Structure formats: structure tokens, C-alpha cells
Amino acid sequence: MKTAAILIIGNEILSGRTRDANLQLLAKALGDRGVRLLETRVVADRFEAIVAGVNALRASYDFVFTTGGIGPTHDDITTECVAAAFGRRVAEDPEAVRRLVEHYGPEAINEARLRMAQVVAGATLIDNPVSAAPGFRVENVFVLPGVPRILEAMLEDVISQLPRGAPIASLSVTVWLRESEIASPLSAIQDAHPTVDIGSYPFVRDDRLGTSLVTRGTAPAAVAAAMRAITDMLSAAGAEFTVEPPA
Amino acid sequence: MKTAAILIIGNEILSGRTRDANLQLLAKALGDRGVRLLETRVVADRFEAIVAGVNALRASYDFVFTTGGIGPTHDDITTECVAAAFGRRVAEDPEAVRRLVEHYGPEAINEARLRMAQVVAGATLIDNPVSAAPGFRVENVFVLPGVPRILEAMLEDVISQLPRGAPIASLSVTVWLRESEIASPLSAIQDAHPTVDIGSYPFVRDDRLGTSLVTRGTAPAAVAAAMRAITDMLSAAGAEFTVEPPA
Numbered sequence: 001m002k003t004a005a006i007l008i009i010g011n012e013i014l015s016g017r018t019r020d021a022n023l024q025l026l027a028k029a030l031g032d033r034g035v036r037l038l039e040t041r042v043v044a045d046r047f048e049a050i051v052a053g054v055n056a057l058r059a060s061y062d063f064v065f066t067t068g069g070i071g072p073t074h075d076d077i078t079t080e081c082v083a084a085a086f087g088r089r090v091a092e093d094p095e096a097v098r099r100l101v102e103h104y105g106p107e108a109i110n111e112a113r114l115r116m117a118q119v120v121a122g123a124t125l126i127d128n129p130v131s132a133a134p135g136f137r138v139e140n141v142f143v144l145p146g147v148p149r150i151l152e153a154m155l156e157d158v159i160s161q162l163p164r165g166a167p168i169a170s171l172s173v174t175v176w177l178r179e180s181e182i183a184s185p186l187s188a189i190q191d192a193h194p195t196v197d198i199g200s201y202p203f204v205r206d207d208r209l210g211t212s213l214v215t216r217g218t219a220p221a222a223v224a225a226a227m228r229a230i231t232d233m234l235s236a237a238g239a240e241f242t243v244e245p246p247a
Numbered sequence: 248m249k250t251a252a253i254l255i256i257g258n259e260i261l262s263g264r265t266r267d268a269n270l271q272l273l274a275k276a277l278g279d280r281g282v283r284l285l286e287t288r289v290v291a292d293r294f295e296a297i298v299a300g301v302n303a304l305r306a307s308y309d310f311v312f313t314t315g316g317i318g319p320t321h322d323d324i325t326t327e328c329v330a331a332a333f334g335r336r337v338a339e340d341p342e343a344v345r346r347l348v349e350h351y352g353p354e355a356i357n358e359a360r361l362r363m364a365q366v367v368a369g370a371t372l373i374d375n376p377v378s379a380a381p382g383f384r385v386e387n388v389f390v391l392p393g394v395p396r397i398l399e400a401m402l403e404d405v406i407s408q409l410p411r412g413a414p415i416a417s418l419s420v421t422v423w424l425r426e427s428e429i430a431s432p433l434s435a436i437q438d439a440h441p442t443v444d445i446g447s448y449p450f451v452r453d454d455r456l457g458t459s460l461v462t463r464g465t466a467p468a469a470v471a472a473a474m475r476a477i478t479d480m481l482s483a484a485g486a487e488f489t490v491e492p493p494a
Contacts, residue, residue: 016274027263073447112430183359200320
């Protein structure tokens, strides 16, 4: 199975001003494609931090996705950082220029807008159907924008470039029991279903503590069997529960 | 200024099942205390990944906060990983046992619940006013739960242990202009206000592109002066804008 990592570039995430939405968007799309997301890093808009992040992740995972920092303003430094990480130069891409001139109109093109046609030399463009300014791919690194609406619109192009793996099948059940009431039988079920990942996630809702139990794996029959073992255990405990998606 | 990093431990975040909320909670609390959050990593529930993450971050930043993986179920492995990262053993903490017995009642205590009294040897407990099971601190690493409601309730205790730095002052203005219409004067304003970080964040709302401009820094007067330069520039361009918080 192919592996992936995300590098989120953004002071606004680390300051708490903005709550990131791109990790979840990319995670779901990668899961559907059968690519396993194993790590995400969030770094500030600093040259050394971005270069180090790109180089650490591209060496450790099959694919890396960066988000943020490819706009036209002074704080958009991702392109030069990715170039430095690869030891390449930044170059204006003629096709990107054509798309930007077409989008803004020849009279409204300006230096800032043309800055978005600067990509890492040798990169392949990623189509942006919302605002024209393209993302790009360099080897195993996909350089994507930070605005979730625009990133989402680029995902089809991006995901189609990845090999298709076995998608992760997943079932979940929600129950108004505390984790500590079911930890022991749940552990036995995990031991009996070693090909399935069983996750236990407590939550607080309306001041009550509940638990979501999730079975995940590449073999749908095994995932379903582990979930049946869990619901049998919950039934035996006399608990009411809801399975998602319904069988 | 002291620096910090967060290590989010959770398959459920990397699978896209759950959208993380803890980064933003911690980021805001750290910013208010004047501690600078410089990096966040999200790793899977895997021993090697967690140990490597703890050791990389605690060597690079003044404080590290882990979230997730300290509950009573088989997939909660954070405590043993943090112990391994420090080369320490895991030990039952008598005060944690006392709190758990008091919370659940002596008749309802069980092996799974007592598992939450296992901490890294020599750790200091962090009070959990919601569900009793404590977090803990080992040297510069704070080990916190993944449930946002519980993490939030622990933050007062955690934050009070950090040195107080100059809080980051911040102003922002929202305008219905594209970044590319203001990138050039904005860059000049950044050059003229080198002690202030000026961030430009595009967004899409109701199918329109707008931009938020943020000035941040430790000197409130400088932050305000940079914001005045920005609003003067926007006024000169004839744009309507909204400043937050209002002057």
C-alpha cells in the first residue's frame, strides 16, 4: 500500500486564527483511493521550516501534499522553498501564464498575478477550476493551495495521478458506554481480529460520555466480522447502539 | 520568547473520520500566554512514530503537548511511548488511583479504569475536572487527552505551568478584494513594518473571493500602525473593509 504525508504551511493555523480543514479533505480523498496517510505536519511560514519539512517527508513517504503559501503576496514562499528542497530553480511556466491571462483578461494581468505562474522548474501543473492559479507537482510532491474550496476543486486532478490501492473499509458503532466499561472485551476482540484496526474514541455530548468504536481494514469481510463481534459484545452487555453505515 | 510544538496522536484524524479541534484550542491558549507554537505533527497510533515524534519535538522546542491515546483501551499507547522516549518505565501513580476510585466509586473501579492511573515514572499529574483520569507532565512534555472537552478543561492547569511571555497582539481586516489586487502595496507595507508579521489569507464565501489581512506582533503600537497603513491603502483604493477587533 502506498503511503502519504501532508505538510500544512500556515502561520494562521499555528496562531489558532484558522481551524484547518484541508487535512480532513485530503485524508478522505486519499482513503478512498487506497493511499494511506501516515503523517501530517503543520509549520510556520518560515523558509528553513518548510524546506526541512518537504525534505523529511518526501524521503519517508511515497507522496507528499503541501497546502498553502502559493498565492501572490509577500508571505507566499512555498514555491521558493520547494525549489530549494529539490535544489531546483523557480521558473515562469508559459501555460500557467496563458491560464492566468485568460482568467483575469489581458488588461487586468499584473505582476502579482503573474507571480502565480512561477513554479519549480520542471514541475507539472495541477488544474485550478476556481481561480486559474495552478498547483504543481514535482516528483512525489504535490504543491496545493490553502483555501479549502480551491484545494477541493483540485483534488480530482491530484487523486487521479495516484495509483489505486485497496480502499480502507470502515464501520463504526456509537454507544452510550464509557470506554472503561468495554475496554477488556474490546481488547480480546482486537486480539481475535489481527488484520483489522479497532479504534475506540470517547466523546462528550450533552454532558454525557459515550464511545465510538471503529473497525478498519482492507478486507471488507474481516472488517464486518470484527464489527459483528463488537455488536454481539454490546448486545450481551444490554447496551443500545447505532452502527454506521447501516448494514 | 518560549516555543512550543504539538504532537497529535490519532488514526481517526489521519483517516479523515474526525476533524481535529485540539490544535486550535491549544494554539489560542499558548498565544494568550505569550508562548509561540511553531510546529504541529499528527502521527498514527504506532509505537515508533509516537516515540520518534516525542523525541524530535522535545529536543527542538521548549514545550511539547501530546494529545490523544491516554484512555483505557488497547489502542491507547501514548503513555508507554512517552516512557520509551524518555527511557523511563511506566508506573501506577497512587494519587491518580485515589482520584479514579473517588470518581468511579470503590465498587465500580476495574482494571481498565486503573490503567488510566499508569503514568511515566516521575511524572507530575495534570488535573482532569471532567472525568478524573489525569494527564501528566514529564520534563517539558505535557501528555493530554484527545477529547476536546476534556483537554479544554485541563488547559488552565497546563497553561499556568508555563512562563508568561509577551502576548501576541493581533488585528485583522476583511475586504472584498483579491490578494492579487493588493499584493504590491501590501509588500511595501510589510517592508516598512519589519517588527510586525503581516499575513494575507484569501477566502471564498458565497462564491466570491475575499481577503483577510492580519497584523501580528508583540508590540501593540507597531501592530496598530501596520494595520493603519493597510486600512489607509484600502481606503485609497476605494475598498470597503471591516477591522476586527474594532479600534
